[in-house]
Amino acid sequence: MTVNARPMPKISLRNIGKQFVVRPTKANPQGSILAALDGISLDVAAGEFITLVGPSGSGKTTLLDLLAGLTRPDTGRVLVDGREVTGPGRDRAVVFQQYALFPWRTAASNVAFGLEGTGNDGVKRSRRERTSKAREYLDLVGLSGFEDRYPHELSGGMKQRVAIARSLAYEPDILLMDEPFAALDAQTREQLQEELLRIWRSTGKTILFITHSIEEAVYLGQRVAVLSSRPGRLKQIVDIDLGERAGTGDVRANKAFVEQRHRVWSLLHGEVLKAREAGHAKILPDGSAPDEKRPSSNGKAA
Numbered sequence: 107m108t109v110n111a112r113p114m115p116k117i118s119l120r121n122i123g124k125q126f127v128v129r130p131t132k133a134n135p136q137g138s139i140l141a142a143l144d145g146i147s148l149d150v151a152a153g154e155f156i157t158l159v160g161p162s163g164s165g166k167t168t169l170l171d172l173l174a175g176l177t178r179p180d181t182g183r184v185l186v187d188g189r190e191v192t193g194p195g196r197d198r199a200v201v202f203q204q205y206a207l208f209p210w211r212t213a214a215s216n217v218a219f220g221l222e223g224t225g226n227d228g229v230k231r232s233r234r235e236r237t238s239k240a241r242e243y244l245d246l247v248g249l250s251g252f253e254d255r256y257p258h259e260l261s262g263g264m265k266q267r268v269a270i271a272r273s274l275a276y277e278p279d280i281l282l283m284d285e286p287f288a289a290l291d292a293q294t295r296e297q298l299q300e301e302l303l304r305i306w307r308s309t310g311k312t313i314l315f316i317t318h319s320i321e322e323a324v325y326l327g328q329r330v331a332v333l334s335s336r337p338g339r340l341k342q343i344v345d346i347d348l349g350e351r352a353g354t355g356d357v358r359a360n361k362a363f364v365e366q367r368h369r370v371w372s373l374l375h376g377e378v379l380k381a382r383e384a385g386h387a388k389i390l391p392d393g394s395a396p397d398e399k400r401p402s403s404n405g406k407a408a
């Protein structure tokens with residue numbers, strides 16, 4: 107082994123391409139091929155917190171599905187710890203915008219659910235162990251005392267905390283998060299961002315976090331990856347340095363934050379306009395997106 111070898115990336119995307127077949131419809135009798143991702147290469151270090159922004163329809167969720175092992179790329183390779191991802195695994199947990207909790211199970215029982223099979227170590231856990239793990243992770247997300255509540259007795263923010271606890275409970279190395287806070291009100295959202303940073307620091311997880319909020323991306327990420335409009339290509343990766351955060355009060359008001367937020371905004375803004383111009387903003391229910399330019403109100407092509 108070479109002494110100077112760089113550490114192996116936790117996640118490595120190598121020249122990823124992904125297409126979808128759009129089935130024929132009345133409006134589009136031939137059907138078509140839709141390029142969702144093109145030539146994405148990205149390494150994420152172990153323990154890194156990376157955020158991903160891009161216009162709607164730029165392939166963010168598609169990228170996350172590939173990492174989760176829910177779909178396979180058409181070209182390129184998805185590697186985790188240097189091994190090709192061939193399906194879902196316990197080393198990766200996904201947190202979606204919708205909490206997807208079982209309404210008939212209590213918070214603790216929802217968290218324990220993920221522990222009912224065999225663990226990463228291939229060992230089955232006893233009921234007592236599962237309960238104690240569930241409590242530990244509910245505590246970590248700030249929900250001690252709420253173990254016996256049912257989802258309908260919890261606020262949106264609390265439900266998302268349960269979902270995060272459930273993902274953490276089976277101790278994955280990687281958390282894949284797809285706009286997990288998008289449905290929450292602004293205050294709850296800020297609170298959960300804070301919590302997530304705390305959890306990340308205390309657990310050392312590798313986190314890939316998708317958001318359409320530039321502010322959220324800059325606040326959370328050590329790097330922000332900006333995707334282009336469809337087909338999603340990696341437009342730029344912005345390193346975020348907010349200096350020492352602890353005890354600085356309103357980080358979002360700091361000069362460094364405002365500047366870096368603006369930088370990401372500028373990168374993204376051009377792409378959102380392109381997507382809108384190409385009509386990508388309008389995705390039809392069958393998954394197709396009209397690519398033709400639409401005339402603007404003054405009669406000129408937009």
Ligand SMILES: Nc1ncnc2c1ncn2[C@@H]1O[C@H](COP(=O)(O)OP(=O)(O)O)[C@@H](O)[C@H]1O
Nearest residue numbers: 126142161162163164165166167168389393395
């Ligand atoms: N299973 C699918 N079949 C056909 N088209 C799809 C499918 N999944 C996603 N798409 C299309 O691929 C593009 C990227 O989708 P997605 O990854 O969901 O974008 P984002 O999460 O960035 O909004 C969109 O145009 C979407 O309509």
Ligand SMILES: [Mg+2]
Nearest residue numbers: 166167168284
């Ligand atoms: Mg999405």
